[in-house]
Amino acid sequence: MCLICDRIEMIKNGTNPYFVKELETGYVVIGDNQHFYGYSLFLYKNHDYTELFQLDMDERIRFLKEMSIVAEATARAFKPEKMNYELLGMGDAHLHWHLYPRNKGDIGNYGHNGVGPVWCLPMEKIYADECRPSPEELETMKHRLLTELEQLLNQ
Ligand SMILES: [Zn+2]
Numbered sequence: 001m002c003l004i005c006d007r008i009e010m011i012k013n014g015t016n017p018y019f020v021k022e023l024e025t026g027y028v029v030i031g032d033n034q035h036f037y038g039y040s041l042f043l044y045k046n047h048d049y050t051e052l053f054q055l056d057m058d059e060r061i062r063f064l065k066e067m068s069i070v071a072e073a074t075a076r077a078f079k080p081e082k083m084n085y086e087l088l089g090m091g092d093a094h095l096h097w098h099l100y101p102r103n104k105g106d107i108g109n110y111g112h113n114g115v116g117p118v119w120c121l122p123m124e125k126i127y128a129d130e131c132r133p134s135p136e137e138l139e140t141m142k143h144r145l146l147t148e149l150e151q152l153l154n155q
Pocket of ligand 1 (some may be wrong): 002003004005039046094155
């Protein structure tokens, strides 16, 4: 079983509370845990490929273009100092972008004196229950991200 496919199935069933918007190549969702406030993901629509370079060039460019629009909308909605973009896949090979809004000090003293990728922070801190948004916070975040996304998509 694939966690990303499960989440996409929930979007299709209307039962995924994190779902923000469907684009041509993927689905925009807010992250379950919000240590990095505004953390969002862009999930590729199907599980047929595990590497960007397996997509034909037109599809690859569409996917990358849409991801960059989602990142821009995330930055506008949550106003970080910097965006981080990550496509990993050792846990879930299904193509999905982690879009992390970053601010100085957000990994404490981890990394090299507080400088480094999000993964310098221990997993139990990134995925801590106290970083889960309340239903009200989640609604507010989804609304902010959707508003920015729609403005960018309608330009
Ligand atoms: Zn999958």
